[in-house]
Amino acid sequence: GGGVGAVLERFHEEGYEIEIVGHSLGAGVATLLALLMFRRRPSMSIHVYGYAPPACVCEVLAEKTFPPKGERKRKAPNNPVPRKGVKEAMLGPSRRHSAIVPGKGGVNVLNIVLGDDAVPRASTRNILAIAREIVARQGEWKPAMRRELEDVQRRALGLWAPMTRATHWNRVARLTTGNPADYYTKDSGEGLKVAASEEDIKGTSPLLVPPGEIVHIYSKNGQRMASLVNHRWPGFRQVEVSRHMFRDHSKDAIMSALRDTLAVRQCQRATPRWMDAPPIGPVLCAVCGYSVAWASSSDNPLEQSRELRHCYACGRIVCVGCSSNRMTLPEFGINSLVRVCEHCYVNSAGKFRFGEKGCLPKQQ
Numbered sequence: 418g419g420g421v422g423a424v425l426e427r428f429h430e431e432g433y434e435i436e437i438v439g440h441s442l443g444a445g446v447a448t449l450l451a452l453l454m455f456r457r458r459p460s461m462s463i464h465v466y467g468y469a470p471p472a473c474v475c476e477v478l479a480e481k482t483f484p485p486k487g488e489r490k491r492k493a494p495n496n497p498v499p500r501k502g503v504k505e506a507m508l509g510p511s512r513r514h515s516a517i518v519p520g521k522g523g524v525n526v527l528n529i530v531l532g533d534d535a536v537p538r539a540s541t542r543n544i545l546a547i548a549r550e551i552v553a554r555q556g557e558w559k560p561a562m563r564r565e566l567e568d569v570q571r572r573a574l575g576l577w578a579p580m581t582r583a584t585h586w587n588r589v590a591r592l593t594t595g596n597p598a599d600y601y602t603k604d605s606g607e608g609l610k611v612a613a614s615e616e617d618i619k620g621t622s623p624l625l626v627p628p629g630e631i632v633h634i635y636s637k638n639g640q641r642m643a644s645l646v647n648h649r650w651p652g653f654r655q656v657e658v659s660r661h662m663f664r665d666h667s668k669d670a671i672m673s674a675l676r677d678t679l680a681v682r683q684c685q686r687a688t689p690r691w692m693d694a695p696p697i698g699p700v701l702c703a704v705c706g707y708s709v710a711w712a713s714s715s716d717n718p719l720e721q722s723r724e725l726r727h728c729y730a731c732g733r734i735v736c737v738g739c740s741s742n743r744m745t746l747p748e749f750g751i752n753s754l755v756r757v758c759e760h761c762y763v764n765s766a767g768k769f770r771f772g773e774k775g776c777l778p779k780q781q
């Protein structure tokens with residue numbers, strides 16, 4: 418009311434354009450502040466730029482913070498990437514279509530969401546839904562978790578002895594019959610109580626969603642891509658459980674992803690396709706040939722899927738030990754340091770000289 422609002426109103430009267438920028442909670446506050454200001458002064462036009470915004474407005478309000486459906490020029494189906502969205506998010510307003518009616522004022526929100534960021538998806542409904550899923554699927558995860566705890570205990574007993582690939586596989590052969598199914602013990606524990614019913618989830622109101630037009634940055638075979646979505650995109654209807662779900666919220670990760678998205682558009686060269694893991698059997702490292710989980714406390718299929726890494730340069734599946742080097746790959750528009758396998762790291766020596774752009778010295 419008094420402080421910030423009065424100052425912004427004065428700037429507006431003096432002919433300034435108002436832009437409010439924020440990250441995370443700040444992005445939510447920026448949107449709510451703009452909407453409150455607009456309600457008091459309907460002649461004001463306010464641009465909001467948010468990074469990793471929370472789900473902070475209802476669906477009705479969200480619809481008022483980006484250009485109405487159908488007014489945006491249609492993009493070619495194979496090029497859904499709005500070039501302006503990313504640049505505008507970095508450089509400020511362009512002359513493109515916005516929710517602001519010329520001469521009448523309004524609020525236009527452009528947000529950036531990176532990958533699996535949990536914050537824009539953390540609405541009460543989404544969190545209740547994932548709690549429900551965890552309870553419903555306890556038959557799957559409880560035996561796996563028991564198996565992993567046993568593995569951790571077994572590993573703790575052998576802490577004084579360094580683990581090598583050979584000792585790891587000797588141990589596996591000694592402790593099991595070789596059949597992966599034997600890794601799992603029967604679940605005899607008492608089941609969790611059901612956390613929330615479908616009705617409970619539906620009855621949670623109001624549903625909060627992230628506001629504005631949203632540049633969603635994602636990865637395809639290790640390259641950064643972006644597409645323009647809004648709260649109706651199904652990807653915001655659930656919490657994506659991944660190892661990037663919290664890291665993708667950080668300002669640093671968002672900034673380097675934005676830079677890489679622009680670089681990928683300029684380089685026009687695709688990275689090799691990332692290899693899929695085999696549907697059954699061990700997931701093997703393309704460099705050393707052992708299971709990718711050879712160095713972890715557990716080697717069950719869940720652990721293999723967690724330990725699986727891809728080399729950004731060749732797209733093959735590698736273990737953590739065989740991909741300890743990081744390089745930039747400017748030929749693919751990747752200017753941040755990314756994981757490469759031992760083969761690609763050694764082969765790159767001919768392509769890039771030590772200290773030159775595109776190759777950083779091996780980390781000590």
Ligand SMILES: [Zn+2]
Nearest residue numbers: 702705736739
């Ligand atoms: Zn390996």
Ligand SMILES: [Zn+2]
Nearest residue numbers: 728731758761
């Ligand atoms: Zn490689």
